[in-house]
Amino acid sequence: MKKVLFYSPDFSLCYSLLIYLQDKYNVTSSTDFNVLSSLAENSDFDLFIIDSEPNPKLEKLCSDIKKSSPNLKIVLTYVYSKKNSAAENRIRDYVSTVFYKPFDLTDITKSIPDIITESPTQAN
Numbered sequence: 001m002k003k004v005l006f007y008s009p010d011f012s013l014c015y016s017l018l019i020y021l022q023d024k025y026n027v028t029s030s031t032d033f034n035v036l037s038s039l040a041e042n043s044d045f046d047l048f049i050i051d052s053e054p055n056p057k058l059e060k061l062c063s064d065i066k067k068s069s070p071n072l073k074i075v076l077t078y079v080y081s082k083k084n085s086a087a088e089n090r091i092r093d094y095v096s097t098v099f100y101k102p103f104d105l106t107d108i109t110k111s112i113p114d115i116i117t118e119s120p121t122q123a124n
Helices: 011-021 033-041 056-068 082-091 105-117
Strands: 003-007 026-030 047-051 073-079 097-101
Touching: 003 011, 003 033, 011 026, 011 105, 026 033, 033 056, 047 056, 047 105, 056 073, 056 082, 073 082, 073 105, 097 105
Parallel strands: 003 026, 003 047, 047 073, 073 097
Antiparallel strands: none
């Protein structure tokens, strides 16, 4: 079973995604940003979904994770805002795709197998 790590500061969203994906994936979720690097680098996750606006701290996390786990696919979800465009463009070097809120959980679920199996050259 593929392993998914999900981060959101919103406990309700963590719980909802956990419930929604638990039949197909082994899901670990966290609301604590400070444990993400350790979780991602010390486990064999196939996918890391991050629910957070792009910012320098998140960019560093993604960069560090890709250095230590280059095959880990990262997905970013957030509410689009033009003020985040520059930060999102920099983070796109590390993420496979971005889903803008509001998103449909069915769309994300359907995309997960393709994201997990894509080669690094196919990432956005």
